[in-house]
Amino acid sequence: MVIRQQFTFSELENWLNERRVTEIECLVPDLTGVARGKILPREKFTEDRGMRLPEAVVAMGVTGEFPEEGPYYDVISPNDRDMHLRPDPGTVRIVPWATDPTAQVIHDCFDQDGKLVPFAPRSVLRRVCELYDAEGWSANEPAREEFLRRLATYPAAAILGGDVHFSCSVVMDHYRKGAAQPSRIVQLTCSPAHNRFKPVVRLLVRQNPVLQQVAGAIAISRMAWADKSPLVVPFPANLSPGRRGRLARKPSLIPAGGWPAGTAYPADKPPDWRWRLEVLRDSRPESELPPNLRQPSFAAIAELQPANAFPAYQAIAARHQAFTSARFEHLRQIVFNSNIGVVRLRREGSTGPLTLRHSLYSCNGPGSPEMAEGTRHETSLAPSPKPAPEIEFR
Numbered sequence: 001m002v003i004r005q006q007f008t009f010s011e012l013e014n015w016l017n018e019r020r021v022t023e024i025e026c027l028v029p030d031l032t033g034v035a036r037g038k039i040l041p042r043e044k045f046t047e048d049r050g051m052r053l054p055e056a057v058v059a060m061g062v063t064g065e066f067p068e069e070g071p072y073y074d075v076i077s078p079n080d081r082d083m084h085l086r087p088d089p090g091t092v093r094i095v096p097w098a099t100d101p102t103a104q105v106i107h108d109c110f111d112q113d114g115k116l117v118p119f120a121p122r123s124v125l126r127r128v129c130e131l132y133d134a135e136g137w138s139a140n141e142p143a144r145e146e147f148l149r150r151l152a153t154y155p156a157a158a159i160l161g162g163d164v165h166f167s168c169s170v171v172m173d174h175y176r177k178g179a180a181q182p183s184r185i186v187q188l189t190c191s192p193a194h195n196r197f198k199p200v201v202r203l204l205v206r207q208n209p210v211l212q213q214v215a216g217a218i219a220i221s222r223m224a225w226a227d228k229s230p231l232v233v234p235f236p237a238n239l240s241p242g243r244r245g246r247l248a249r250k251p252s253l254i255p256a257g258g259w260p261a262g263t264a265y266p267a268d269k270p271p272d273w274r275w276r277l278e279v280l281r282d283s284r285p286e287s288e289l290p291p292n293l294r295q296p297s298f299a300a301i302a303e304l305q306p307a308n309a310f311p312a313y314q315a316i317a318a319r320h321q322a323f324t325s326a327r328f329e330h331l332r333q334i335v336f337n338s339n340i341g342v343v344r345l346r347r348e349g350s351t352g353p354l355t356l357r358h359s360l361y362s363c364n365g366p367g368s369p370e371m372a373e374g375t376r377h378e379t380s381l382a383p384s385p386k387p388a389p390e391i392e393f394r
Contacts, residue, residue: 023098025102028109029058148172156184164195169280173275175274175389177272222256223256275389340360357376
């Protein structure tokens with residue numbers, strides 16, 4: 001069977017023939033995300049293999065009007081040249097609300113020299129994806145899930161990695177259908193060769209320390225089927241296009257949470273695998289951290305005079321602000337300082353479970369050449385007693 005995302009034009013023609021399609025909605029998204037285009041008879045679509053539209057179409061406003069000012073003509077030619085739109089066969093879909101058999105096909109925009117129109121939204125998205133590919137940032141879910149499936153054949157596994165932006169420790173409990181216990185997979189990331197953030201990014205990081213606690217409190221859970229998901233969503237519940245798309249994939253990997261009430265899967269078709277991911281946090285009390293890395297404890301009661309409270313509030317706020325801008329660094333969870341990671345394993349007694357410790361050694365104070373254990377993440381490698389993720393309603 002031909003995968004639709006890899007259709008050639010000939011295979012597209014066969015697909016349309018099988019469904020007796022008589023009309024094609026030829027679409028292109030404009031800069032606001034609105035679909036523009038034409039409806040062509042099937043014969044015309046086959047003969048031309050595309051169509052022409054003026055450049056101005058992709059720069060229209062939401063209401064279908066053209067901007068009267070701004071950098072519009074810095075992008076759009078004053079001559080309003082035609083673009084040649086070529087169909088992307090992998091985007092073909094049947095229009096479910098049409099009376100006659102009708103299909104939609106999204107098109108790419110090319111200029112008279114056969115090059116992609118640079119400001120067309122799909123061209124911009126393609127360039128962004130290419131940049132992500134060059135950096136290795138693109139998500140490859142099938143490859144990742146296959147890698148996890150192989151690791152999950154072991155009771156426990158540890159992955160060591162590095163990054164040029166941050167360090168952290170995450171733990172995953174991987175549940176396989178038919179397995180008596182989940183496998184525990186730990187990923188440990190350190191950042192010895194570190195890229196410096198721009199000042200504005202550093203400011204944002206410092207101003208949002210609470211986000212680390214939020215990130216650590218939320219577990220990411222997934223459920224998966226090797227084939228198309230059998231999940232049943234009650235009608236007429238609202239479901240995002242992204243989630244609907246995941247339900248139709250093979251394999252199907254879906255979030256465990258955020259589903260409409262009543263969503264369920266048949267009892268005889270449980271997920272083939274599931275996993276839960278959590279970010280570890282350094283739980284040591286402040287008194288056990290290296291002295292130079294401890295956050296100061298402000299005893300407000302010692303300086304706050306009820307009869308004249310406002311000056312004391314001002315002093316406390318100014319002190320916190322100065323400390324945040326000049327000293328504060330994240331060390332408990334996701335660490336943005338350059339560091340070196342050290343991994344240790346210990347066992348309680350002769351038969352007890354293994355415990356893994358990931359120590360991140362970073363600067364012992366601002367500008368210090370000395371290193372200290374600023375961060376310590378620990379987790380047991382024993383199977384998790386928690387049940388496998390299940391469908392959660394929003």
